[in-house]
Structures are given as C-alpha cells and as structure tokens.
Amino acid sequence: DIVLTQSPGTLSLSPGERATLSCRASQSVSSNYLAWYQQKTGQAPRLLIYGASRRATDIPDRFSGSGSGTDFTLTISRLEPEDFAVFYCQQYGVSPWTFGQGTTVEIK
Amino acid sequence: QVQLVQSGTEVKEPGASVKVSCKASGYTFHSYDFNWVRQAPGQGLEWMGRISPYNGDTDSAQKFQDRITMTTDTSTSTAYMELRSLRSDDTAVYYCARARPLDNWGQGTLVTVSS
Numbered sequence: 001d002i003v004l005t006q007s008p009g010t011l012s013l014s015p016g017e018r019a020t021l022s023c024r025a026s027q028s029v030s031s032n033y034l035a036w037y038q039q040k041t042g043q044a045p046r047l048l049i050y051g052a053s054r055r056a057t058d059i060p061d062r063f064s065g066s067g068s069g070t071d072f073t074l075t076i077s078r079l080e081p082e083d084f085a086v087f088y089c090q091q092y093g094v095s096p097w098t099f100g101q102g103t104t105v106e107i108k
Numbered sequence: 109q110v111q112l113v114q115s116g117t118e119v120k121e122p123g124a125s126v127k128v129s130c131k132a133s134g135y136t137f138h139s140y141d142f143n144w145v146r147q148a149p150g151q152g153l154e155w156m157g158r159i160s161p162y163n164g165d166t167d168s169a170q171k172f173q174d175r176i177t178m179t180t181d182t183s184t185s186t187a188y189m190e191l192r193s194l195r196s197d198d199t200a201v202y203y204c205a206r207a208r209p210l211d212n213w214g215q216g217t218l219v220t221v222s223s
Contacts, residue, residue, distance in 0.1 A: 057211075092208050
C-alpha cells in the first residue's frame with residue numbers, strides 16, 4: 001500500500017498568513033493522482049485539489065497544489081477565517097486508495 | 109445539484125451487521141463510482157472500497173474484503189454498504205463519496221458498535 005505522510009501535524013497561523021502543507025508518498029503516485037481535502041469539525045470532507053494541481057469546482061484561487069512523483073504541497077496563499085480546518089491528502093492512482101493522517105491548520 | 113443523502117445513525121452489538129444507504133440525485137446515477145470511506149472518532153479517513161453502478165464491479169481494501177458487501181440499486185439511485193461481524197473498533201462515521209477523486213460526499217452515518 002502507498003503510505004502518505006503529511007507534515008507538519010499542526011500548523012498555527014494567523015489570518016492573512018500563508019500556509020504550506022506537505023504530503024510525501026512512500027512510492028511514486030501514478031499519473032499524479034493526488035488530491036487534497038478540507039474537513040471542518042462535524043462536516044464531511046470537501047475536495048479542494050485533484051490531479052496534484054487542479055482546483056475543484058468553486059474552490060477559491062488562494063488554494064493551490066503542486067508537486068509530482070512522491071512530494072506534493074498544498075498552499076493557501078492568505079488564510080481566511082473559514083480556512084482553519086484539517087487537511088488530508090489522498091492518492092487515488094493505485095488500489096487501495098490511501099489518505100495521509102492529516103494536517104490541522106489552527107488559529108494562532 | 110449533486111446530492112448524496114445517507115441513512116441515519118445505527119447502534120449495533122458486536123458480531124452484528126450494518127447496512128448503510130446513500131441516495132443520489134442531481135446527476136446520472138450510473139456515470140460515477142461510489143466509494144465508502146470511514147472515520148473513527150478523532151481519527152483520519154480510511155478508504156474501504158468502491159463500486160461501479162454501471163456494471164457492479166467492486167474493489168475493496170484487503171482488511172475489509174471478507175466482511176464488506178457493496179451494492180447499488182439503479183431503480184432508486186441508491187448505493188448500499190453492508191459490513192458484517194462488527195467489532196468495537198468499527199465504531200465510526202461512514203461516508204459515501206462519488207467518483208475519482210471524491211468530488212461529492214454524503215453527510216455521514218454514525219455507526220456505534222457496543223454491547
């Protein structure tokens with residue numbers, strides 16, 4: 001199984017600051033089938049990024065994804081109050097699909 | 109708009125089975141796979157498996173293969189996930205989610221396994 005390791009575990013930032021989240025895979029993610037999801041407390045996850053760098057429908061352009069192979073990054077250029085949540089990366093190229101353990105972005 | 113509406117909270121005893129439903133609307137039902145993902149309390153997301161409503165093909169994570177059955181009913185645009193031989197560590201919120209990647213999610217169904 002492909003293991004996804006996210007870092008850091010927790011990111012403490014203020015609104016307006018830039019957030020950089022990392023996702024490292026134990027082996028190359030085929031066709032860059034790497035997605036990022038945001039989950040707020042008590043809610044279902046929401047797709048943000050797919051194909052490593054493509055924004056999903058209605059996702060603001062302050063969210064961007066980059067990377068290839070085994071190293072991927074989610075960047076939030078300027079944090080808005082509604083952005084604070086848990087973020088997960090997921091590979092959907094090889095079965096079983098796997099998720100990272102999550103990064104919490106909290107208000108400093 | 110796409111909507112996935114799941115069945116309600118379940119409480120089961122160890123050893124029992126649970127069947128969760130996920131009713132889809134707002135798109136052509138057989139055009140996208142259904143996935144099942146679970147989340148134990150305070151934990152991360154775990155992919156369980158997927159099913160094609162088009163041809164019934166399934167794929168599941170090895171740890172669930174002998175306990176999970178996924179089906180779809182095209183007449184009602186509903187997907188089902190049954191998990192058997194429940195244990196306490198199956199206590200979780202179970203989500204259905206559409207497509208690859210997971211672009212729309214149900215609201216989640218809490219399944220509690222307790223004696």
